[in-house]
Amino acid sequence: MPLPIREVLKKRILIGDGAMGTLLYSYGIDRCFEELNVSQAEEVEHVHEAYISAGADVIQTNSYGANRTKLARYGLEHEVGRFNRAAVRLAKQAAGPETYVFGTIGGIGGFQKQSVESNAIYSGFREQADVLLDEGVDGLLLETYYDLDELRQVLQIARGMTDLPIIAHVSMQEPGVLMNGLPLTDALTQLEALGADIVGTNCRLGPFHMIEALRGIPLPKKAFLSAYPNSSLPDYREGKLHYENEPAYFKKYAVDFRNEGVRLLGGCCGTTPVQIQAFKEGITELEPLHSKVVEAQPEVIKVRTPGNVPESPLYQKVLDGRSVFVEFDTPRHLNTRNFFEGIQALEEAGADAITMADNSLASPRISNTAIGKLIKDRFHVPPLVHLTCRDRNLIGLQSHLLGLHVLGLHDLLVVTGDPTKIGDFPGATSVYDVSSMELIKLIKQFNRGISYSGKSLKQPTHFRIAAAFNPNVRNLDRAVQRVKRKAECGADYFISQPVFDKQRIIEISEAARDINVPIYIGIMPLTSARNAEFLHNEVPGIRLPDDVRARIASAGGKEETRRVSLDICRELIDIAMAHFRGIYLITPMDHYSMSVELIKYIKQKEKILATQKNGARVIL
Template sequence: MGFIEELEEKILIADGAMGTLIYAKGVPKGHCYDELNISAPELIAEIHREYIEAGARIIETNTFGANRYILERYYDLGKRTREINLMGAKIAKEAAKGKGVYVAGSVGPVTRVWESEPSFSPSDLRSIFKESISALLDGGVDLIILETFTSLEELVIGYKTALELAGEDFPVIASLSFLAEGRTLMGVEPAQFAHEFQRLSANLIGANCGTGPKPLLDTVRRIGKIFSGFISAMPNAGFPNFSDGRFVYPATPEYFASFAVRAARSGVNIIGGCCGTTPEHIRAMSRAIEKVRPVKRKIITFYEGKFPKPITVPRPLPPFVAKLKEGFIFSVEIDPPKGSDVSKIIEQCNEFGSLGGSAVNVADLPMAKLRMSALSLAIILKRETKLDIILHITARDRNIIALQSDLLGAYANGVDIILALRGDPPSLGDYPFATGVFDLTSAGIVKLASAFNTGKDTLGNPIENVTNFSIGVAFNQNAQSIDSEFKRLEMKIRAGAHFIQTQPVFDPQTIDPLVEFARYRDIPVIATVMLLSSVAQAEYIANEVPGIKMPKSLIQRLQLAEDPEEESINFSIGLISELMGRVNGVCLVFPQGKFSLVRGLMTRI
């Protein structure tokens, strides 16, 4: 009797977590667990035997992350991709020999959520999948399981690649990882998943990881109403708690036994476990459904019309973006104080407004040096001035949860203009041992704010109200690879950026390529203009501050001047007059304690 034929007659129990047991047996996190197929094959074989003894009828190879991209990028093991997969299959086949147990070749996703680079074309993904799956098939696996995917498109590519290599009749399980809210990290819903694989005439799909038994069962029940083939369910053992240096999962074997019965009665055909599950969980489930027969599910017929395209209503331009397109604006960049007294900053900003200024850029810990929170200062300035407040948001200090939380808090306080930045690394600052977070790139922050502007969070879950952020991004016209800089800018614009702000400009011609780029796309540009107080400051910036190119002629001009500050103002006025025909506004940057330079420029411009 073949695998598919047996599924018609029985509910099959799959094994549980591999990584959890490897970790429990003393291999630290950070080690390449897939590589253990070569360096510690007996350890992997022991885990397989433990699951088989517990009642598993399907065991998965220890190859979840064994694709060329992951192995090379994180472990410098790309050249051993075939060897690792082949050994993984052989170890599992040997453990299952003569025991009536099927071996599933485990294939995980290539891409990682929120990795903006590198990007993979469909042909790239097919090539990577082909290498891993070919080795698993050569090792003799009985089926392939594509598991813990979040992207439907990538899963479909992996599925088609597996069938091309193994044949249309070879068993392939396609499994997505859903969160408790019922969507994957990429926003895929169960109905969308089921509908797509029903269209592909697939035999086996399911859900694994992501959540514990209850929400995962809710998800597979939704899948089972649309998909007419076999379904697998492999939940985590709840949400882990980090205690005494180890991750501890709360769900007991008894709870999993109850889950297995409910899953079987819901028409699930393959039941196993994912993160945190052990042979004891598998043993409990095996015993619980030993005499339970497969249940035929009631299928609801869907057709294309059930999935209408959403109607998009054009949204008005955010107010600040409309203002940029209507005329030329002056803004000034303010660093938060190194203490808690903001009275002088409020005074300076109000004076700037009276001199014709429109907006204030609030920097987010520039050069990674300790200062007051940029968000707190932005909220205060929004309350105490009549200026537009441009809040700089960096990826350095906050994870993806905190970034979303702070953005919603900013919007609730009227701060609705942001400049998305990567942020200077902590190594540059006064706490070089601090940890940089960098969950997202600057393009990721743009995507996040753009999602809020559609009434959803970054995972596609609805929020209670729609925001209307004006989203700005930075551009370094002095980048060593200007082509790469433009590619990153294009990515940010596609993610939803509304305006561009440059690095300090000293020669208008240096931003002419950007001006043409932005004009073609109808994106406003703000040029940064740096005011200088001395020759020493100019030489320091020219030689020690990254990302800025200052012409030697300007330094010489300051050296010859009787009053360098006055000469800097004169130079900046001439520069701005040339920029007015090119850009939509300027952002004035001045040395600490030298607001007089801004005053001098604004009274004469």
């Protein structure tokens, strides 16, 4: 049994192992790597042996993703115990008498933050840690945590479960700063204060950028410093990822890592026994650094919203009182004459905003950003641009948001987006790198002047965010809870799916009475009985009462159908205005004249209500 690792690190630098998945992937294995602990145990054990032969003093179990949440992707969530037990036993079988075996637990939030409930993360962590500790690991390695809050929580749980050594690694996209904008120095200080014995960073960055990140890091007061860089930036060739692996490069940088105070040096993605051996050779004969003069670092610029930034005129209308927004989607073709005639008519009728969906029902239309800019320049009614999670990956989303800000389009409706399989191109890819809640958080981070990676944007954006609310569900309370979570993420107000049931509007009002942000109730005219049946039976998030469908079905001819449809909408508007300040009119296809009539009705009703209110004051 090796000496306590804390005592050994006081005297010398230790070498960790490298990537498990990289080697397995190079063997042609591309599936759940943790399942291989059972199905291909010899291959996993051979990887451990290769790293030990290369000079690794510390190896980690093949259990990075062996938690309930990640295994569920493969339908293996019931195998947490079996996979983790096998992982420890294989590593211990390979380890010599002087080799430390650390049980690895990876971050669940990951680079692409997922909508996983906190309770599921922490219960899953405890379940996995219990097995690893029961099997007799020498310590725990918590690695690849992009979300510092998640790492802080699991570190506290782990520290409460064991006195064994704990390694805590954050991951960065930008050298020296976390995704929330916090400097690496502050993060490592927090982890040390929470009881981590070894603090450091792994993944994403290669040796060059990881050294840059460590230059401003002082030696921890009680803990030791660690670094597990990637091999390089990956190349994508013939459907596979490839990493450059020059041993001499790693041998040279081993000295630089030592000079920054690193006591535990290993590798992450792309590294193999070749790089680990190079690290070993690089630090041979080197004493660990016991003191360090930190170079003066440039002051971190904390971007704040200037006090003189004007509020969005549209959001000011949301706050001031009653307003009516109108959705009028951009054309699917390039003949825009009728569309802009409709915008003109809606503006003259008194619409407080024009909203445009982001390729609704997954069918391509003229870019709502381009049309939104034209509306902003040519008309006096503000545009509200929809933004889905469906069509853009994280790179595209960030670029798109920066472009919206530059164009002066600061009012957004953030939605998940209909899946591509229901649209014109069912074979197209639905991206969904983030959920709507995560996108709301990202936009609010932009408003603090911080990019997704934590890097400064040099100035803040000024977005105001509307979020979607679907009350057409069986469990309305659950839908309201989702609204509350979106509000906690930063949503400024909500816009509902179309509601066709007067009683449902009252129920929504009662269920949402403690929500402190405005809610706009969606009202949508029907154009025909076929349209009503299609919406009711085929469009997600829309339900029509039997009596509404019957009234439309019994109407004779287009004019009668139009009259009945508008009567239904007026009845719904009467109820909605008694309970909510905002109305959201959804224009059916290009029938903007129906929205014009309803705007006029709402404006007239507002005058009547205002007169009644003033009259009441006179009487009092």
